Amino acid sequence: MALPDLAKKPQRFTGGHRACAGCGFPITIKIILQAAENPVVVGCATGCMEVTSTIYPYTAWRCSFIHTAFENAAATVSGIEAAYRSLRRQGKIQQDIDFIAFGGDGGTYDIGLQSLSGAMERGHKLVYVCYNNQGYMNTGIQRSSATPRGANTTTTPAGTQLPGKPQHPKDLTAIMAAHDIPYAAQASMSHWNDLYRKAKKAFAVDGPAFLNVLSTCRLGWATAPEDTVDAAEGAVQCNVWPLYEVEQGKWKLTFKPKKPLPVADWMKQQGRFKHLFRADNSQLLESIQQQVDENWQRLLERCGE
Amino acid sequence: MAIAIATQKTAALTGNEAAAQALRQINPDVVAAYPITPQTEIVQLFSTFVSDGLVKTEFVAVESEHSAMSATVGAAAAGARAMTATSSQGLALMWEMLYVAAGMRIPIVMPMVNRALSSPINIHCDHSDSMGARDSGWLQIYSENAQEMYDNLIQAVRIAEHPDVLLPVMVTMDGFIISHGMENVELLPDQAVQDFVGEYNFPYPLLDVEHPRTLGPLTLQDFYFEHKREQAEAVYRAKEVILAAAEEYAAISGRRYGFFEAYRMDDAEYAVVVLGSTAGTAKYVVDGLRQAGEKCGLVKVRVFRPFPGPELCEALSGLKAVGIMDRADTFSTQGGPLFLEVKAALYHAAGQPQCMNFVYGLGGRDIDPELIRQAFVEVKDLMKKPADGVLPIVRYLGVRE
Secondary structure, eight states: OOOHHHHHSSOOOOOOOOOOOTOHHHHHHHHHHHHOOOOOEEOSSSSSSHHHHHHHOOOOSSEEEOOOOOOOOOOOOHHHHHHHHHHHTTTTTOOOOOOEEEHHHHHIIIHHHHHOOOOOHHOOOOEEEEEEOOOOOTTTTTTTSSSOOOOOOOOSSSSSSBBSSOOOOOOOOHHHHHOOOOOEEEEEEOOOHHHHHHHHHHHSSSSSSSEEEEEOOHHHHTOOGGHHHHHHHOOOOOOOTTOEEEHHHHHHSSSOSSSSHHHHHHHHHGGGGGGGGSSGHHHHHHHHHHHHHHHHHHHHHTTOO | OOOOHHHHHHEEHHHHHHHHHHHHHHSEEEEEEOHHHHEEEEEEEEHHHTTSSSSOOOEOOOOOHHHHHHHHHHHHHHHHEEEOBOOHHHHHHHHHHHHHHHHHTTTOOOOOOOOHHHHOOOSHHHHHHHTTTTTTEEEEEOOOOOHHHHHHHHHHHHHHHHHHOOOOOEEETTTTTTSOOOOEEEEOOHHHHHHHHHHOSSOOTOOTTTTTOOSSSSOOOOTTTHHHHHHHHHHHHHHHHHHHHHHHHHHSSSSSOOOOEEEEOOTTSEEEETTTTHHHHHHHHHHHHHHHHEEEEEEOOOOOSSOOOHHHHHHHHTTTTEEESSSOOSSSSSSOHHHHHHHHHTTTTTTEEEEEEEEEEEGGGGOOHHHHHHHHHHHHHHHHSSTSOOOEEEEEEEEEO
């Protein structure tokens, strides 16, 4: 798919929504929605995406859309998909329809993990997309289990004693792959073609699929609006956010940086890591780099590289 | 048009079996449920119907009650008739989604088998689970026995899905006492139930992809209140729909229901008001007292939401004293939930009967005829007391103190 062709495809998510200038999620979801060939029904967890796209009586959605609560997008959409299977089996509906659940990393990694695990394990034919901006951004930038180590958030504020979030993010994509679903992948809004291709594969499989897509939050990351795509690109180039897929249990890298950048290069672009560049935090910075390197090595092994 | 009463089959069933038979005959498109004592049997039995191809239902064995209600909301919003069932802690875990289902006007019917809430953990009957959800926006219908559970479930489909209502309905029965007790139950023919419930017709189905709609949007100061006002209005409208459904149901079943049942109330001077299975025992006690010349009666409330305040007020007007029996407490020092409702309704009653509250049977504590007789004695004593006296209005019945 060439970018000009992608731009010509009809948009299911319109402009005029109320996301911040420079917000990452609209880019992410537009690409994913464009990859669906069939009509779609979208379910969405509570969060920025739902709040900014559906303020009554307006909606940015040209397709069927439902929001019910925060932790249950996967369960809600699994009910919709079950309804579809039932009505289709009864001959009451003939059309092919794709089902998508969107959640931020708060709604996916944390409060919605049980609901997501259940839906994946039951084998519903739906695509779950985590638009991962590495924190609870809608409620004002709190840490999630997807927030990088060292990040300044409002619940892990960088202070004189504690230098931001103490823990590394958990590896949710691997957790989803461990559900033995037909397709799980990690993607980034910066690599639109890779994301588009992965979304295509996710819609094509006969069963559940999971996409974990890095989507910049310019407020939470403290980046300039015009740097949104670059900030996500940096995470890929320094191996903080490797792009890979797990297809029928087979792990495969889909992008390998020619020469990985130091993590510090990516962090320097963002205000949330500013404190890590103080002399007293240099050891922490090194430790983060070490962890990223170890994770990358492990991923290379998993991918047979 | 006269409708002939269908030839019914008598079967010996537990309350759970009767509920499962109602679900089979309603034949919903989707059931998403999770096991919990004492409701589990409904889900188990229904699963065998699915496995044996007796229903067209897509059964979703979810990983929690929160997901059960979420998936049921999703399925019903998609355009499928969807049901679930629960008890106690399961209902508590659904809490958030109960309000969502009602606020989104999703017409779900849910059998709810009453069981005490933790802590301490207890698996036996009281009404603390459904009473906690009494202001969630769900309609609530309480059943005295397995027959009523069966009948109420079938009627609830028509009530929930009526275009003037579009609200979820919880149909309850007492855990173990009814859910696991066996009785004779008259079952309608499958086709009669199918004809009665008709086709599911949610007005904004998500699967109508040609007419995309946004369900569950953010609604702020400018519209939220109007949505809630309309939701409240739907509950008012439900009253008429409940009675109309009962009339139609009587025509096919011969069994007639109202908001409540007034038992030997015609010339009663004092009475007791109850919910659920206790009514059966209380009727037996009333019969005995009547034989002894006592002018007493019983009111069994069937529909708790909407609460039939004016109708109950009329039924209780002219009495000298009323005892209201609650199988739940509100922990407010003001008595149980049924008491609060009935007392509020009685504010407008002619002569304002004296009233008092009996909280009883928590955690499945047995309520026997002797205890109910004791309640009647205390209510009768109340008649003698001055209307302006300060009375101990909340009594805990059958407990070691």
